[in-house]
Amino acid sequence: MAALRCASLMEAMATTFSVGITCSCGSTKFDRPENPRPSDVITCQRCGKKTRWDQLVKKAGEQAVKQVKDAMKDVFRRAGFQ
Numbered sequence: 001m002a003a004l005r006c007a008s009l010m011e012a013m014a015t016t017f018s019v020g021i022t023c024s025c026g027s028t029k030f031d032r033p034e035n036p037r038p039s040d041v042i043t044c045q046r047c048g049k050k051t052r053w054d055q056l057v058k059k060a061g062e063q064a065v066k067q068v069k070d071a072m073k074d075v076f077r078r079a080g081f082q
């Protein structure tokens with residue numbers, strides 16, 4: 001249950017900061033259920049690579065977190081903090 005919540009949070013982050021869920025080949029198109037569960041294995045439509053949904057979401061979430069951190073740094077820099 002905790003893992004599910006965590007994945008949902010990561011997904012929400014990725015959506016909020018429009019970080020796409022991407023395959024390592026760069027594709028953003030996947031064969032996936034409407035509401036995938038973390039343990040669902042989805043298939044990249046371009047290269048056919050199979051990846052667990054929670055792994056993809058985690059990666060996207062980490063990118064979103066990085067974007068937020070970078071954005072924060074920028075805000076502080078503009079505000080005169082070094």
Ligand SMILES: [Zn+2]
Binds near residue numbers: 026044046047049
């Ligand atoms: Zn791919």
